[in-house]
Amino acid sequence: MNIGIGVIGVGVMGADHVNTISTAISGAEVRAVFDIDPSRAARVASSVPGAKPLSSAQSLIEEFEVDALLIASNDATHAQYVLSAIAAGKPVLCEKPLAPTVAECEKILCAEQMAGLRMVQVGFMRRFDPGYVEMQRRLVSGIIGRPMLAHCSHRNADVPSGWTSEMTVLGSAVHEIDVMPWLFGKKVIGVNWMAPSSAITAKFRDPQVLVLELEAGALVICELFVKCGYGYEIRCEIVGEKGTIELAPLASVRVRSDFKMQTDFASDWRGRFAEAYRRELQSWVNGVIRWRSSKEQTEFGPVNGPDAWDGYCGAVVSEAVLRSMAYSGRMGVAFQPLPELYRKCRDALAYA
Ligand code: ISE
Numbered sequence: 001m002n003i004g005i006g007v008i009g010v011g012v013m014g015a016d017h018v019n020t021i022s023t024a025i026s027g028a029e030v031r032a033v034f035d036i037d038p039s040r041a042a043r044v045a046s047s048v049p050g051a052k053p054l055s056s057a058q059s060l061i062e063e064f065e066v067d068a069l070l071i072a073s074n075d076a077t078h079a080q081y082v083l084s085a086i087a088a089g090k091p092v093l094c095e096k097p098l099a100p101t102v103a104e105c106e107k108i109l110c111a112e113q114m115a116g117l118r119m120v121q122v123g124f125m126r127r128f129d130p131g132y133v134e135m136q137r138r139l140v141s142g143i144i145g146r147p148m149l150a151h152c153s154h155r156n157a158d159v160p161s162g163w164t165s166e167m168t169v170l171g172s173a174v175h176e177i178d179v180m181p182w183l184f185g186k187k188v189i190g191v192n193w194m195a196p197s198s199a200i201t202a203k204f205r206d207p208q209v210l211v212l213e214l215e216a217g218a219l220v221i222c223e224l225f226v227k228c229g230y231g232y233e234i235r236c237e238i239v240g241e242k243g244t245i246e247l248a249p250l251a252s253v254r255v256r257s258d259f260k261m262q263t264d265f266a267s268d269w270r271g272r273f274a275e276a277y278r279r280e281l282q283s284w285v286n287g288v289i290r291w292r293s294s295k296e297q298t299e300f301g302p303v304n305g306p307d308a309w310d311g312y313c314g315a316v317v318s319e320a321v322l323r324s325m326a327y328s329g330r331m332g333v334a335f336q337p338l339p340e341l342y343r344k345c346r347d348a349l350a351y352a
Pocket residue numbers: 154156171172173175269
């Protein structure tokens with residue numbers, strides 16, 4: 001019998017998850033959805049046989065046919081829904097960021113601690129992307145020796161109106177902030193934020209450059225350009241002492257015609273990371289099924305991927321980046337006290 005999923009927030013990402021669960025995931029089905037816009041909830045629910053729209057997030061969390069929750073609502077609402085789900089004893093997959101502030105993430109860690117097990121998985125889907133997974137495998141094999149440096153670019157064709165410089169950090173850069181320490185196997189210990197001047201995006205800073213300093217002296221240089229205009233593109237090259245490893249462009253074609261050679265870009269991340277999202281969802285569903293049927297309950301509970309601790313680390317680093325941005329207005333400053341923050345919470349809450 002499939003587990004029942006309730007989805008909170010069925011905008012761009014939530015609707016995409018509903019579609020993936022319904023068409024490509026085994027062991028689960030969407031049984032209820034909630035959205036701040038009732039007509040959107042009704043539309044998405046009508047696309048899935050057996051799914052119903054509910055009129056509040058709390059009723060969806062408490063719905064007895066819903067065994068586990070997927071949260072894809074506005075970032076500012078994540079913490080409240082995650083906390084309610086933990087209180088209801090239901091596993092959660094929460095889209096990134098776990099919450100926009102460190103204080104909210106701490107509340108979530110405390111709630112898990114009180115519950116005695118990890119309930120929350122965080123949607124850092126790049127950890128499931130075949131390209132990043134292969135990069136990690138090659139790094140661990142030692143083929144390029146000790147990794148020293150990474151060059152990343154993260155470009156969106158465009159962003160909605162009302163976008164801010166902070167959103168680029170909290171909503172976009174948070175992926176590099178999560179995946180690069182994961183690849184290197186090292187924590188971030190310092191950050192530096194900078195931005196060139198740009199007339200086109202006068203309302204917010206774009207592009208931005210982040211430099212993350214990792215333990216053991218490695219550096220990650222990230223360009224974030226969310227209004228690049230030409231398409232969605234993610235690049236990453238890691239430079240080691242004996243070579244480099246680079247994400248290769250996705251399987252695609254090159255067209256030669258009319259004196260041009262062309263390759264298409266995806267318009268947004270859903271196409272580029274479709275397989276990563278599918279693997280992330282399947283892994284989470286497998287974890288929930290295993291947890292529900294297992295007699296031996298471990299502290300890892302249903303989580304089968306990045307957890308609330310990873311979400312918390314993302315928030316710690318993002319807040320440091322925002323401080324660097326606010327402090328300088330333009331050129332960043334090296335920011336050091338990150339290890340203290342990690343230690344404080346890890347020791348208090350016994351997270352590894
Ligand atoms: C978006 O919200 C995502 O999650 C994408 O993965 C990211 O690449 C994009 O920059 C964000 O806006």
